[in-house]
Amino acid sequence: MAKKTIQANEIRELVLDAIGEIFCTAHPETRQLLENALAREKDEIARDMLETILGNHEIAQRESLPLCQDTGLLVVFAELGNGVLIEGGSLRDIIGSAAAEAWDKYYLRDSIAWDPLRRGTNQKGTTLPLILHLEQIPGDELILHFALKGGGSENCSFLKMMLPGAGMRGVEEFVIQSVVESGGRPCPPVMVGVGIGGNFEECAILAKKALMLPSEQKDEELREMEERILDEINKRGKGVMGFAGSTTALKVCILAKPCHIASLPVAVNIDCHAHRVTSRRINVSRETSDDSGATR
Amino acid sequence: MKQHRLLVPSKGTDFSHLQPGDKVLLSGVIHTARDQAHQRLVELISRNESLPFDLANTALFYCGPSPTPPGKVCGAIGPTTSSRMDPYTVPLLEQGLKIMIGKGERSADVETAIKKYGALYLVCCGGTSALLAQTVISFDLFAWPELGAEAIYRLEVKDLPCYVAIR
Ligand code: SF4
Numbered sequence: 001m002a003k004k005t006i007q008a009n010e011i012r013e014l015v016l017d018a019i020g021e022i023f024c025t026a027h028p029e030t031r032q033l034l035e036n037a038l039a040r041e042k043d044e045i046a047r048d049m050l051e052t053i054l055g056n057h058e059i060a061q062r063e064s065l066p067l068c069q070d071t072g073l074l075v076v077f078a079e080l081g082n083g084v085l086i087e088g089g090s091l092r093d094i095i096g097s098a099a100a101e102a103w104d105k106y107y108l109r110d111s112i113a114w115d116p117l118r119r120g121t122n123q124k125g126t127t128l129p130l131i132l133h134l135e136q137i138p139g140d141e142l143i144l145h146f147a148l149k150g151g152g153s154e155n156c157s158f159l160k161m162m163l164p165g166a167g168m169r170g171v172e173e174f175v176i177q178s179v180v181e182s183g184g185r186p187c188p189p190v191m192v193g194v195g196i197g198g199n200f201e202e203c204a205i206l207a208k209k210a211l212m213l214p215s216e217q218k219d220e221e222l223r224e225m226e227e228r229i230l231d232e233i234n235k236r237g238k239g240v241m242g243f244a245g246s247t248t249a250l251k252v253c254i255l256a257k258p259c260h261i262a263s264l265p266v267a268v269n270i271d272c273h274a275h276r277v278t279s280r281r282i283n284v285s286r287e288t289s290d291d292s293g294a295t296r
Numbered sequence: 297m298k299q300h301r302l303l304v305p306s307k308g309t310d311f312s313h314l315q316p317g318d319k320v321l322l323s324g325v326i327h328t329a330r331d332q333a334h335q336r337l338v339e340l341i342s343r344n345e346s347l348p349f350d351l352a353n354t355a356l357f358y359c360g361p362s363p364t365p366p367g368k369v370c371g372a373i374g375p376t377t378s379s380r381m382d383p384y385t386v387p388l389l390e391q392g393l394k395i396m397i398g399k400g401e402r403s404a405d406v407e408t409a410i411k412k413y414g415a416l417y418l419v420c421c422g423g424t425s426a427l428l429a430q431t432v433i434s435f436d437l438f439a440w441p442e443l444g445a446e447a448i449y450r451l452e453v454k455d456l457p458c459y460v461a462i463r
Contacts, residue, residue, distance in 0.1 A: 024426070044297040045317055045459060052421045052457065060372075060426035069362045069372040069425040069445075107371055109362035109445050119332065152377045152399070152422065184400035185377045187422035241421055242400055243459060244317065274423035 004140055004284035008088025011142070014280045015098035016105065018146045019074070022276040023066050023106050026057035030191065030275040033250040037189060046245020050189075053273055064106070068274040071108035072148035074099050074130040077212060081139040084284065091134060095144075096127030103128060111151065133205060140284040147212045148276040153186035154269075159204055162264040168225060171196060171266050176232045178268040179249060184242020187272035189250045192229070195267040197257040203265035210253040211269055212277050217254065226252040301455075305353040306394055311416045314460045320418060321455040326355040326397070327438060330376055332446040334384035341387050348439040348448065352392035358399075360445035361435070362425070370435035372425035373451070375399040378417070382406045389413045397458055410462045418458035431456045 031054070038050040060067045076095055080086075088094065103110065114123045137143075158178040162170060175194050182190075195206025217223040230252045237248025250273065259265060271277075297319055302309075304324030314320065327349060329337065340347055358378050362371035378398030385396070386409045394415050399422045402410070410417050420428065431453045438450040 045319070048297060048319065049421045049459075052424050052427060056424035056427040059430060063368070063426055063429075064365070065368070065426035065429055066362050066372040067426060068423040069360060069374045070376065071362055071372075107363040107365040109360065109371070111360070111445065150423075155377070184419070184422075185379065187399065241419060241459075243419055243461070272423050 003083055003085040005085045005087045006142055006282055008086070008094045010282060011086070011091070011094045011144075012098040012101070014144065014282065015095055015146075016102050018144070018278050018280050019099065019102040019108075019148070020106060022146065022148055022278050023071055023108055024060045024064055026060070026067065027275045027277060030250065030273060031057060034189065034273060037247040037250065041240075041245050041247050043239065043245035045243060046240040046247060049240040049243070050247065066106075066108060067276065068150060068272070069109055070111060070150040070152065071103075072111065072150045072276065073154075074128060075147040075149050075208065075212065076130060076132050077145040077209060078132060078134045079137045079141070079143040080134060081141045082136055083140040084142055086142070092130070092132050093127060095132065096130055099128040099130055100126055142282045143279065144281075145212050145279045146277065147271075150187075150272055150274065153190065153272040156182035156186040156270045157204075157207075157268065159200070159265070159267040161200065162266050164262070164264045166264055168221075171264070172225060172229050172232070174266055175229050175252070175268050176236065179233045179270065180236045180238075182270060183238055186270045187274065188237065188240060188242055189247045189273050191271040191273075191275050192233070192249050192252040193269040193271070194229075194252065194254040195265075195269070196254060197259040197265060199259065199263065199265055202257060203267040204269070206255040206257060207267035207269035210255040211271050214279065215253070219256070222254045222256060226254055304355045304395060306355075309394070311414065311463045314416065314463050316460050316462065318460045320458045320460060322355065322397070322418070322458055323454050323456070324355075324452070326357050326451050326453060326456075328357045328359040328361065328449040328451065329381075330358060330360045330446045331380055332443045333440060333448050334381050334388075336440065338384045338387050341391060347391070350392070351388060352394060355395035355397060356388070356393060357397045357451065359397075361449055362445070364435065368429075370429055370432045370451070373429050373432060374425035375420040375422050378402055385409065389415055397456075402462060407462055415463070416460065417462040419461040420456070420458045428456065
């Protein structure tokens with residue numbers, strides 16, 4: 001069967017569209033969770049801060065200004081159908097140059113340290129360094145999941161190769177402590193992604209995926225675990241901005257994969273309330289859609 | 297929740313009426329400084345060279361603004377994580393710095409020094425940068441343009457909403 005092609009320009013347009021949406025538009029689910037939190041929150045300062053956060057959503061949209069001055073690093077999970085051929089460059093180059101264009105077009109902040117150790121020079125490139133995870137899937141589609149990931153929340157990331165005997169309770173405690181000890185640094189209320197299993201690098205990727213990809217927890221025990229972790233974080237956490245109230249986390253998402261019998265890798269990745277994620281899909285019939293219902 | 301108005305410069309100002317958790321609407325001239333700018337300021341101090349501004353006459357806002365779109369006063373502005381500035385903060389307090397604006401906790405050393413020097417650490421709500429931008433009256437690149445978002449910008453603000461964290 002001949003492969004169907006997707007042209008570079010189609011991907012470019014989709015990248016511009018996706019980034020153009022998320023830099024200034026609150027994520028609908030996160031907004032709902034923030035509204036629910038405000039309805040529950042009793043602390044006066046925390047309420048004031050939550051109202052400020054919700055007010056910011058409206059101003060950002062109206063003024064086309066970034067939700068946060070840290071417009072982040074671009075992270076992309078790409079799922080490429082085995083029946084699809086991309087013409088006009090590698091996926092990394094196509095997305096990277098479209099992202100550079102988006103950064104100029106929407107006045108996003110250049111937050112790249114081109115050399116992680118020798119900093120202090122402001123370099124500019126025609127493509128933007130991005131974090132790209134590419135996976136092949138069966139079929140005729142290209143699905144792209146985007147995140148603008150801020151540095152403050154990304155700095156609050158944790159990975160531990162736990163003892164297999166630690167079990168569910170041990171994992172829960174590790175996740176809770178990771179979020180609580182992060183205090184105000186990741187701009188709580190936060191979204192919490194947890195990766196369990198795989199190996200060293202895969203559990204980290206799972207934690208990021210748990211944050212970025214739309215999904216519903218199908219494993220009943222993991223769903224209960226997510227709820228227990230969320231409750232406990234909000235009991236023990238320091239509240240909005242690590243400052244006040246009982247709203248430290250909005251949501252906990254767990255993704256689990258098989259692992260070695262000797263291992264229990266666990267990773268925690270945190271995103272702030274400025275949760276800038278979205279997905280897009282191109283299928284061979286050339287239809288592009290907003291893909292909030294994509295499957296993992 | 298008590299609310300206060302605070303004007304910068306605040307030379308000689310006594311912050312003793314402010315309690316942790318109080319809301320402060322800050323007005324006046326403040327300067328942004330992030331990691332790179334802090335490193336340079338502390339290097340200047342250690343070489344006994346003069347700083348680009350009088351620390352006692354301003355507030356340092358831990359912030360790297362996003363670029364200014366055409367027709368706007370500034371882009372998005374908001375706090376970055378303060379603890380990254382902890383290693384540089386005590387020398388700045390010794391030089392007269394009185395007000396810092398950021399987000400998150402400070403180290404024990406910095407907390408002690410803030411109290412010792414009668415300074416004030418304010419927390420601003422992170423991720424509310426389009427809203428905070430509305431409080432900016434003027435915005436100028438002030439020093440070290442080669443640092444991009446990490447350069448020092450001079451902001452005149454009116455009623456920037458903050459909360460007292462340490463004083
Ligand atoms: S953690 Fe998120 S909201 Fe806070 S400064 Fe970073 S990007 Fe902005």
